[in-house]
Amino acid sequence: MSKIQMKTPLVEMDGDEMTRIIWKMIKDELLTPFIDLKTEYYDLGLPERDKTNDKVTYDASYAAKKYGVAVKCATITPNAQRVEEYNLKEMWKSPNGTIRAILDGTVFRAPIIIDSIKPVVKNWKKPITIARHAYGDVYKATEYRVPEKGKAELVFTGENGASFRETIYDFECPGVIQGQYNKDSSIRSFAHSCFKYAIDTKQDLWFSTKDTISKKYDHTFKDIFAEIYESDYKSEFEKLGIEYFYTLIDDAVARVIRSEGGYIWAVKNYDGDVMSDMISTAFGSLAMMTSVLVSPDGNYEYEAAHGTVTRHYYRYLKGEETSTNPMATIYAWTGALRKRGELDNLPELSGFADKLEEACIDTLSEGIMTKDLVNLAEGIEAKPVNTSEFIKAIRERLEKKL
Ligand code: NAP
Ligand code: MG
Helix, strand or coil, X not given: CCCECCCCCEEEEECCHHHHHHHHHHHHHHHCCCECCCEEEEECCHHHHHHCCCHHHHHHHHHHHHHCEEEECCCCCCCHHHHHHCCCXXXXXXXXXXXXXXXXXXXXXXXXXXXXXXXXXXXXXXXXXXXXXXXXXXXXXXXXXXXXXEEEEEEEECCCCCEEEEEEEEECCCEEEEECCCCHHHHHHHHHHHHHHHHHHCCEEEEEECCCCCCCHHHHHHHHHHHHHXXXXXXXXXXXXXXXXXXXXXXXXXXXXXXXXXXXXXXXXXXHHHHHHHHHHHHCCHHHEEEEEECCCCCEEEEECCCCCXXXXXXXXXXXXXXXXXXXXXXXHHHHHHHHHHHCCCHHHHHHHHHHHHHHHHHHHCCEECHHHHCCCCCCCCEECCHHHHHHHHHHHHHHHC
16 A cells, blocks of 8 residues: 655654653554655654753744644643753743744634543533633733722823823722733734634634623624624635624523534633633543644644643653553644645545544544543443553554555
8 A cells, every 4th residue: 555645744843751652652553654744843842942942942833834734742841840850951931832922823622522421511412612812811910919008090101192090999908909901913813713713624603701891801802803704704604604603701601501512612811721621621531632723824733732641651661551542642643634635635635634533433432442531431341451552453443444
């Protein structure tokens, strides 16, 4: 059998710990035997980031911007403990933060669904994709602990003379204040990424904020989305028969719980932080959450939503067997290969991605699972296997499909 050919390379960002081990297994067992895999390789593993003073992360991000499709392994975001563990020159910034800042994207997270793992919400049948605006608001807020009686004011001084001053509260006792901001440019990028991704995946787009209470701040989000939808995306949505609709976040929460799933739910930064954990837990396992960063000008970076699974890695280093779930990392690859296939007009490549995903689902449906899933599975006899056995089982099923 001749290998499937590629035109443009994928930007490959390698990572750390257990996911780095799994990364290589996936390439060796599931990809290179079947595809003439073309990648531009960047090692985002912590030792290489330290060695290059994090230049490799910047190079990889610009490559993603140049080629348009990247696939990323989970990476360590260093903290004080990691600085010691890896003897780092500096506490390097989060690679995901750097990539996001350069691509200016929105992160979409969706669960991989299988029949034998029932969501906690029993009417959910299709994935719910959360789009989180990962910029500003409470994450960039200025806070002050008010120590005594006094007046808090909101003041703006414009460069061209605009000015604003209003009392926030006349404190009669100690308290707290917080100043948040966001930028039209960032909200616009967020909106473009959401509309583009809805079109890409042919799903409805829901957007919700608290605009009834936040009449300027949240209302601006609502207005910008409405304006961009009307001017740039409405006709494409109508052609595809998909819908954009805005609703108050309280109403959205109630609708989400009553829904069957199968749409994108776009939310502000804090809502996305909280709701994505709620949605992923309710669907089953963090190891089954996929993640893609979509930039407003149409660049894609695919990854798993989970981290480097450190606890499993330490066991692996001791020579112990691990049963780490590679599903979300495999889906990062299939997402990237499918997108590359679409952009380069290579149906065989996109078809391979579909078949690999089917092989994964078949394997799980037969009860061959990593340990994290075994306890969640219902209605089948589940057999726990280690990571390498799981990947080999997928390969057997994939080979039959090719
Ligand atoms: P984590 O790596 O996601 O793992 C947390 C726990 O979730 C694991 O200990 C494991 O539970 C379970 N788990 C996660 N993924 C799994 C999988 N594929 N298969 C089976 N079980 C899985 O989060 P963390 O321990 O908080 O973070 C570890 C490192 O990852 C940190 O250095 C952090 O900076 C980094 N991180 C990177 C990214 C990214 O690159 N996008 C995201 C998050 C965290 P059990 O141990 O109970 O089996
Ligand atoms: Mg969170």
